[in-house]
Amino acid sequence: MAEVADEQLPAQFLANKIVALGGEPTTQLRPVATARTNREMLEAVLAAEQQATQDSIERAKQAEELGDKGLVVQLEDIVRDESNHADETERILRDWPL
Numbered sequence: 001m002a003e004v005a006d007e008q009l010p011a012q013f014l015a016n017k018i019v020a021l022g023g024e025p026t027t028q029l030r031p032v033a034t035a036r037t038n039r040e041m042l043e044a045v046l047a048a049e050q051q052a053t054q055d056s057i058e059r060a061k062q063a064e065e066l067g068d069k070g071l072v073v074q075l076e077d078i079v080r081d082e083s084n085h086a087d088e089t090e091r092i093l094r095d096w097p098l
């Protein structure tokens with residue numbers, strides 16, 4: 001629950017930015033992997049955090065090409081946050097079982 005804001009605020013920012021650039025934010029979510037155990041759930045979380053990090057790195061490169069430095073900085077902040085989430089999840093998995 002503590003990470004909900006960390007995940008929601010960037011999504012809100014990106015949706016607003018897409019609208020500001022004349023686009024329409026998608027309402028289609030990525031598929032969510034099913035998990036039979038807590039460990040499998042955390043492994044799916046780790047994969048999602050790593051994907052979010054890579055996606056944000058790619059978007060930051062695109063923003064740089066666009067010349068939108070404010071957007072670059074925002075996206076780099078998202079890269080930092082998502083990679084921190086991935087690191088934290090990796091640490092939990094490494095110490096498993098708790």
Ligand SMILES: [Fe+2]
Binds near residue numbers: 007049081085
């Ligand atoms: Fe995250």
